[in-house]
Structures are given as C-alpha cells and as structure tokens.
Amino acid sequence: MISPTLCLAAALLAAADPDWVRNGGATARFPPDTYLVGFGAAEGPDAPAAARARAAADLASHVLVRIDSATVDVQEQKDSLYRQQVRSLSRTSTQITLAGLGYLAHQDGGKAWALATIARTAAASQRRSERDAAIAVGR
16 A cells, blocks of 8 residues: 555655646747747756757757759650650758747756747747848848
8 A cells, every 4th residue: 555645745746847847848838829849858967958959959840841842844745656754852951040049947867858948929030030131142
C-alpha cells in the first residue's frame, strides 16, 4: 500500500513542473493567436543549451516554408507523330532569423526543457524588414 505522504510528495513534485513542461509547450501565458512558441527538451551535461536550441528550431519551423516549383512542358510534332514530355520539380526550404526570442527554462536533474517565444507582431515585423532588404538588394 502506498502511503498518503508519498502520494502527496509525488503530487507536489509533479506540480512543481511548469504547465508548459507538462503540456509539451502549450500554456495560457503565451496564447497561440498572439505568440509563436517552440518547445525543446534534452538530457545530459549540455541539456539546458540543447533544449534552448531545440526550442528555437521548433519555433522557426512553424514560421516559414518556401515552396519553389518549376514545370517544363515540351511538345513536339513531326508529321503524324506527336510527343509530349512534362517535368516538374518542387523544392521546399526554410530560412529564418529571429531576433529577440524570449526563453523560459526548467531543469530537473539531468533533464532540461525550454520554451522559446516571440510575439507574432514582432516576428512579422522582422520578416517584412528582411523581405524589404532582400528586394532592395535585388534591384
């Protein structure tokens, strides 16, 4: 039989983890309609740094995916022989630089968790600035 004291101690330890750790990055503190968030977890001697890097990468993966597509359609007709060849190539990539990420961190023994956050308005403003700078260079 498990003692009530042991149950209470386990409940208190579980409650010590922030809600965003228990919920895999979801928290009412950073609502998804207002903030972009990324969640990372790691174990080992460099766990805090690795968790932060994973959280930043997770956040960036939600921001931008670029899809480039090219289609080539070759049609050829000689006498009564008609030939058509269609080729399509699609490429997806993501590249983003976000300044001003905020981080929350939690560590328990050799495990660490991190939550990277940025307001959607700040991320959008940065992205517009990068886009405008790239357009200016291209002119």
